[in-house]
Amino acid sequence: MTPPGPIDHVVTSGTFSLDGGTWDVDNNVWVVGDENEVLVIDAAHDELKIEEAVGGRRVVAVVCTHAHDDHVNRAPALADRVSAPILLNPAEAPLWEMTHPNRPPDRELADGDVLSAGGVELRVLQTPGHSPGSSCLYAPELGTVFTGDTLFNGGPGATGRSYSSFDTIIESIREKLLTLPGDTVVRTGHGDPTTIGEELPHLEEWIARGH
Structure with missing residues (x-):
């Protein structure tokens, strides 16, 4: 059996609902750490599949890049199964409460926080726009950034729904993400990876397209 790497990945499937609409989605769930302990990023749709990817390792935290229901719908269930705290930026509270009105997150995520599991450090970059408290997680030693729905292969995350802002997401991407080294791998909440350099x-095309 191949030992786990510093970054493991599962795709889970379900739905995303907001503003009266529901869409089928496939989500990337990231498990980051070593053979002993990990962080889980965005517990979407299927806590048993995510727990299988964890493989008995200690979960330091279930980290939520933002609180749209497709990224947090199984966070409490997974957190309970693996006895781990849920971390979320407090600006996400209105979205979180739509899905989990009676279960607040356990700890707050703030810009500049450093999370650690298995010798891997993730620096929290607050990147509002897709939602008020969207966060990215930068692992400089791994040359990667986990962007949730802030930056995708091909452009910024959607901003046409409640609690989102196109101007804000562009500013976040410009200031927090595009300043990272060009070979930094962008591991997204949905779809294929890309790099900062790509x-x-x-x-400028995104800005022109958005206005």
Whole structure:
């Protein structure tokens, strides 16, 4: 059996609902750490599949990049199964409470926080826009950033729904993400990875397209 790497990945499937609409989605769930302990990023749709990817390792925390229901719908169930705290930026409270009105997150995520599991450090970059408290997680030693729904392969996350802002997401991407090294791998909440260098040249195109 191949030992787990510093980054493991499962895709889970379900739905995303907001503003009266529901869409089928596939979500990337990231498990980051070593053979002993990990952080789980975005517990979506299927806590048993995520727990299988954890493989008996200690879960330091269930980290939520933001609180849209497709990213947090199984966070409490997973957290309870693995006895781990749920971490979320407090600006996400209105969205979180739509899904989990009676279960607040356990700890707050703030810009500049450093989370650690298995010798891997993740620096929290607050990147509002897709939602008020969206957060990305940058692992400089691994040359990767986990962007949730802030930056995708091909452009910024959606901003056409409640609690979102196109101007804000562009500012977040410009200031917090496109300043990272160009070879930084962008591991997204949905779809295929990209790199900062691949996305950087398109910033002005996104701005023109968004206005």
